[in-house]
Amino acid sequence: MGRKGKGYRHKTRSLLKRKPRERGKTGLSKILHGYVAGEKVVVKIDPSVHKGMPHRRFQGKVGVVVQRKGRSYVVNVTQGDALKEIIVRPEHLEPYTSKLTGD
Numbered sequence: 001m002g003r004k005g006k007g008y009r010h011k012t013r014s015l016l017k018r019k020p021r022e023r024g025k026t027g028l029s030k031i032l033h034g035y036v037a038g039e040k041v042v043v044k045i046d047p048s049v050h051k052g053m054p055h056r057r058f059q060g061k062v063g064v065v066v067q068r069k070g071r072s073y074v075v076n077v078t079q080g081d082a083l084k085e086i087i088v089r090p091e092h093l094e095p096y097t098s099k100l101t102g103d
Contacts, residue, residue, distance in 0.1 A: 012056050016047040031091055035065045035073055040096035043077065043088065052089025062096050 009016070026046055035041060043058045052072050063077035063086070072087050 009056065012047075015056055015059060016045055018047060026091055033090055033093075033095070035068075035090065035093065035095075037065055037067055039065045041065055041073075041075060042094045042096050043075070043086075043092060044094050046091045049089065049091040052087070053092060054086050054088050058084075058086060 004010075026048060030046075041063055043054055043061050043063060045053055045056065045059050057079065058077055061077045061079075063075040066074040066076055066085065068074075069087060072089050073093065075086050075088055075093070077084050077086055
C-alpha cells in the first residue's frame with residue numbers, strides 16, 4: 001500500500017472549489033487590477049490559475065501589499081505571531097473592504 005500524498009495542494013478539494021456562480025473564466029478586471037503599496041488585500045485563491053498561487057494556509061487571510069515584483073505582488077500576512085512575506089499574483093487577491101467601516 002502506498003502512503004498518503006503530502007503535496008502542495010493536499011486537502012484542498014473543498015477549500016479551492018469555486019461556487020457555481022463564480023465558475024468560468026476569470027475576468028480581466030480582476031487580473032488587471034492594480035494594487036498600491038500599503039493597501040489591504042484578501043488572499044482568495046483562484047484554483048483555475050496555478051501560477052503565483054499561494055499556499056492554502058493563506059486562503060482568506062488579510063494582508064498588506066508591500067511592493068510589486070514583476071507581475072506579482074509581495075504581501076505581508078500574519079500567521080500566528082509571525083509576519084510572512086508571500087509573493088502572489090493579482091488573480092489570487094481581492095481588495096479588502098471592511099464590513100464595519102464601509103471602506
